[in-house]
Amino acid sequence: MNFRLLPLLLLAAFGIAVAAEVNYPLDAPAPDGRRPGGTISQSLPPPPIANEENKDLKRERNYPEQPPTIPHSISSYQLDKNGNQCLTCHSRAGSARSQAPMISITHYMDRDGQALAAVSPRRYFCTQCHVSQNEVQPLVGNSFENIDTLLQNEANAPTKT
Numbered sequence: 001m002n003f004r005l006l007p008l009l010l011l012a013a014f015g016i017a018v019a020a021e022v023n024y025p026l027d028a029p030a031p032d033g034r035r036p037g038g039t040i041s042q043s044l045p046p047p048p049i050a051n052e053e054n055k056d057l058k059r060e061r062n063y064p065e066q067p068p069t070i071p072h073s074i075s076s077y078q079l080d081k082n083g084n085q086c087l088t089c090h091s092r093a094g095s096a097r098s099q100a101p102m103i104s105i106t107h108y109m110d111r112d113g114q115a116l117a118a119v120s121p122r123r124y125f126c127t128q129c130h131v132s133q134n135e136v137q138p139l140v141g142n143s144f145e146n147i148d149t150l151l152q153n154e155a156n157a158p159t160k161t
Contacts (some may be wrong), residue, residue, distance in 0.1 A: 067129040
């Protein structure tokens, strides 16, 4: 027998033995996570899906390279290998007609920085980076402050003497 595999086999056997001994009580309370309540054996129904914002207002970005969020509903848009409905309004030709912002010129470049006539295949699926917003309360608190706020707070802070 190959003795180099012996520790691995012993570890696997120990793991199987430990896993076989676990007996969770079926009425034990489940830890409260994103969906509070219930027990380990009980699955509560998820909350209803919230409505998408449809305000068509540009949002402030929190850092320079942040992809802009989508300020309108895209629930019925086709966005697959056969078609991209976002490009109807946001392509070079479509933006002039629809008055929607044109997608960045970086979306028309390949990975080597060479300009392309059409949207780069790696930038074709918009929802990889851009997301629509829902009208919901945040699940967790957030104390994020953008750099402008931090600089303003620092400038307004009393100086130490």
